[in-house]
Amino acid sequence: MAERNLILYTTYQFNQNFWNSSVKDQQEIKSLIASEASKAAEATHFYDVFPTRSDSDFMIWSAWGADELDAVDKSFSAFQNASVHWRRFAVPTQTLWGMTRVSTYARGKSEQDIDPFEGGRTKYLVVYPFSKTKEWYLMSMDARQGQMNEHIKLGKQYPEIKQLLLYSFGLQDQEFVVSYETEDLAKFSELVNMLRQTEARRHTSLDTPIITGIYRTASQFSE
8 A cells, every 4th residue: 555645525406407317317427427437446435425414425535646736636537537527417516535544643554454455445434634732733732642642542342343534734735634434323423422522522623514425345336
């Protein structure tokens, strides 16, 4: 796996061109989306979103290695060119993206880290943008590390929930994109509830919209 990876989450809503089509044509459109999107990235995963959100029907998770200087241009151009095939039928409603890097606060890799290229996917993926307050960055590194240690310790109490953190400072409106894989949404909700009772919560300025997707293989998505 590359030292740095580029991750793109894109949600779409089907438009009337899709809904006015026959069931057979709808299946062919979804099959086209699955085929073309898979060609555009090194790893591609599909999720049903509706009815967890009313503004989106599905989400595409695309991943590329991004060690090369022109990796973003090449990757996004490939995705844009692929999406031409389905944009008559589905309108993008949200894009969240960023790049991986070594964590400022955690030491080394964790078994709870998500690998977008290897291993099976869990039933659910939860994704949302995240930003800290400006006061957070004006605190000393030791103070921030202390609060994050509490955060990390709590997360380790839920080893079955995996996380992927993307950095998007200066690239989108948020500073991070946070994503979690889980087989148990109730357990994940419990974890989030506990995290919001930590000291670091005082310094959260953005953590919505939350996108909850239900994993579908390419063939399941095409049905």
